Amino acid sequence: MTDLYKLTISEATKKLKAGEITPSELLESVIERIEKVEPKINSYITKTFDIAREQAKQSDERYKNHQSISDLDGIPVALKDVFCTKGVKSTAASKILDDFIPPYSATVVEKLENAGAIMLGKVNTDEFTMGSSTENSAFGPTHNPWDVSRVPGGSSGGSAAAVAADECLFSLGTDTGGSIRQPASFCSVTGLKVTYGLVSRNGVISYASSFDTIGPIAKSAADVAIILNIIAGNDPQDSTSVKDKLPDYKTFLGKDIKGKKIGIPKEFYGAGLNPEVGSIIKSAIEKLKSLGVEVEEMSLPMTDYAIATYYIIAKSEASSNLARYDGVRYGHSEIKNKKLEIKNLIDLYFKNRTVGFGDEAKRSIMMGTHTLSSGYHDAYYKKAAQVRTLIKKEYEDAFKKYDVLVTPVSPFTAFKIGEKLEDPLSMYLADVDTVPINPAGVPAMSIPAGFTSNGLPVGMQIIGPHLGEGKIIEIADAFQRATDYHLKKPKL
Amino acid sequence: MLDVAQLARIELSKAEETKFAGQLGAVLENFELLNKVDTNGIEPTAQVTGLTNVFRDDEVKNSGDRESRDELLSNAPEVDDGSIKVPGVFNND
Numbered sequence: 309m310t311d312l313y314k315l316t317i318s319e320a321t322k323k324l325k326a327g328e329i330t331p332s333e334l335l336e337s338v339i340e341r342i343e344k345v346e347p348k349i350n351s352y353i354t355k356t357f358d359i360a361r362e363q364a365k366q367s368d369e370r371y372k373n374h375q376s377i378s379d380l381d382g383i384p385v386a387l388k389d390v391f392c393t394k395g396v397k398s399t400a401a402s403k404i405l406d407d408f409i410p411p412y413s414a415t416v417v418e419k420l421e422n423a424g425a426i427m428l429g430k431v432n433t434d435e436f437t438m439g440s441s442t443e444n445s446a447f448g449p450t451h452n453p454w455d456v457s458r459v460p461g462g463s464s465g466g467s468a469a470a471v472a473a474d475e476c477l478f479s480l481g482t483d484t485g486g487s488i489r490q491p492a493s494f495c496s497v498t499g500l501k502v503t504y505g506l507v508s509r510n511g512v513i514s515y516a517s518s519f520d521t522i523g524p525i526a527k528s529a530a531d532v533a534i535i536l537n538i539i540a541g542n543d544p545q546d547s548t549s550v551k552d553k554l555p556d557y558k559t560f561l562g563k564d565i566k567g568k569k570i571g572i573p574k575e576f577y578g579a580g581l582n583p584e585v586g587s588i589i590k591s592a593i594e595k596l597k598s599l600g601v602e603v604e605e606m607s608l609p610m611t612d613y614a615i616a617t618y619y620i621i622a623k624s625e626a627s628s629n630l631a632r633y634d635g636v637r638y639g640h641s642e643i644k645n646k647k648l649e650i651k652n653l654i655d656l657y658f659k660n661r662t663v664g665f666g667d668e669a670k671r672s673i674m675m676g677t678h679t680l681s682s683g684y685h686d687a688y689y690k691k692a693a694q695v696r697t698l699i700k701k702e703y704e705d706a707f708k709k710y711d712v713l714v715t716p717v718s719p720f721t722a723f724k725i726g727e728k729l730e731d732p733l734s735m736y737l738a739d740v741d742t743v744p745i746n747p748a749g750v751p752a753m754s755i756p757a758g759f760t761s762n763g764l765p766v767g768m769q770i771i772g773p774h775l776g777e778g779k780i781i782e783i784a785d786a787f788q789r790a791t792d793y794h795l796k797k798p799k800l
Numbered sequence: 801m802l803d804v805a806q807l808a809r810i811e812l813s814k815a816e817e818t819k820f821a822g823q824l825g826a827v828l829e830n831f832e833l834l835n836k837v838d839t840n841g842i843e844p845t846a847q848v849t850g851l852t853n854v855f856r857d858d859e860v861k862n863s864g865d866r867e868s869r870d871e872l873l874s875n876a877p878e879v880d881d882g883s884i885k886v887p888g889v890f891n892n893d
Contacts (some may be wrong), residue, residue, distance in 0.1 A: 383877060411871040413875070427874050482838070506851065507846075518846065518847050518848070544856060547851070594836070610832075610837075613833065613834055613836075615831075616830070616833060616834045620831060620834075627808065631808075634809070635877065636884060637876050638877070641877040642850055643878060649829060649886055651891050651892060652888055652889060652891040652892065653886050653887050653889045654809070654889075656807050657809040658810070658811050661808075661809050662810050665810070670820070671820055673810065673822050674810065675828070677804045677808045678804045678879070688828075688831075692834060694843070694845075696845040697842050697843055697844065697845045698837065698839070698842060700848060701862070731823075733830060747845070749849075755839075763825050
């Protein structure tokens with residue numbers, strides 16, 4: 309059985325429980341796969357195969373004694389490199405953290421460890437998760453497994469590419485403005501942006517604190533449900549984490565979705581949408597209709613203001629969050645560099661930050677500093693925060709009428725590496741279909757919906773109400789039981 | 801642009817200054833469209849959790865012992881007897 313790396317979590321756990329395979333065998337298959345395809349993909353910043361082998365041995369024992377501890381026991385995972393992992397380098401793909409070894413692990417990392425998951429390593433992202441292509445990384449871009457001359461999307465491009473290339477059975481990413489959904493769409497995998505606060509942000513390197521979410525990227529909606537059961541839930545160390553009692557997300561699988569009401573917001577289907585992408589999404593909607601759902605066109609007028617609202621708030625919060633990186637307590641420092649004349653503390657701050665941050669991080673910090681500075685704060689930040697209230701209300705009202713909304717994830721498919729790097733505005737505008745969701749705080753999933761004539765993946769976005777992950781999983785899972793787009797693999 | 805970079809503690813070369821000014825200028829100009837939205841009387845949203853005052857009791861939990869302090873300090877580039885060393889704040893020569 310050499311193709312174990314192709315298994316989904318559900319399939320792997322079945323085989324592990326039946327004693328057909330061991331966690332170590334599964335791990336070695338995935339490691340071999342990583343060594344084979346990594347030169348083309350460049351997902352992994354840090355591989356932790358020694359740790360993984362130790363963890364797998366312990367899992368072997370548990371399965372041998374029929375004492376597996378969770379649905380993720382023995383399952384190999386890759387973590388976006390913004391999750392602090394105790395004793396293991398965590399860089400946020402930035403030079404300013406290129407030697408940072410956290411003295412503690414993020415809550416979600418501990419949850420995965422306690423569930424018996426096997427840590428393969430840390431995967432690539434845009435620096436501090438700022439970007440939509442995984443090109444803004446200090447460790448080089450990750451390549452899309454479906455066409456290695458193209459981006460995997462971002463910022464969780466390392467995660468999405470690794471799942472698509474079977475270099476892990478699942479990954480955890482983060483989504484602040486689309487960073488799970490868009491790479492999932494570009495790489496033909498399933499990615500969930502959760503309700504804000506559903507998963508603890510403790511120990512996760514922050515970009516925009518009122519938008520950041522942590523979520524699974526996996527090979528199916530069924531696998532997403534399994535992962536969500538383990539990672540969701542209140543954490544006393546994250547004061548923004550939800551306190552609600554949560555369901556068993558597996559109970560939303562295998563459902564009949566007849567009679568569900570789906571809204572189609574027309575603002576997502578306008579002039580900027582690539583025609584091939586548009587027609588693939590329309591076919592997917594027809595497929596949903598054939599499963600018995602009721603579909604109705606509707607309108608979310610505030611959508612046109614979402615990009616501006618999102619970016620002003622996100623960059624403002626980012627400038628604040630990145631103020632802590634000065635190389636004094638941790639991170640890259642130029643203090644021993646005799647060639648630079650570091651006379652006093654403020655010189656040190658300037659040198660460390662100038663050397664340590666990449667272009668997009670610098671741009672973001674400067675934009676946020678500007679929009680928060682006195683004289684501009686009301687015109688930009690406060691205005692955006694007010695528009696945010698209107699966007700949030702629009703989604704709340706929509707979900708009084710509809711179970712979910714369906715839209716494209718991106719106006720186009722994966723673009724070429726280098727194509728948008730010198731045009732930040734064009735990169736920002738690429739996020740038009742995903743960013744409205746984060747200011748509203750609601751959940752949304754991207755699932756494979758088809759491929760264009762040149763073989764590039766197209767994802768469909770299913771948006772749900774606050775804490776409505778179950779509604780999304782029901783529909784996504786039903787779609788995946790009736791189609792096979794999510795089963796297709798890239799040729800590597 | 802230079803004032804903002806100063807506030808952000810980032811040095812820019814002349815070329816970077818021009819490049820970033822152009823790029824950010826285009827971005828902010830695009831975002832002027834927000835002015836078309838009537839936000840009279842609308843409260844700004846700071847967070848979407850609906851939670852307020854998430855506190856815990858003021859009890860000591862993990863007390864800082866020598867081991868975890870050393871762990872925390874192990875990432876600092878220059879440490880002296882349990883303190884982090886930095887260049888003087890007012891040094892000028």
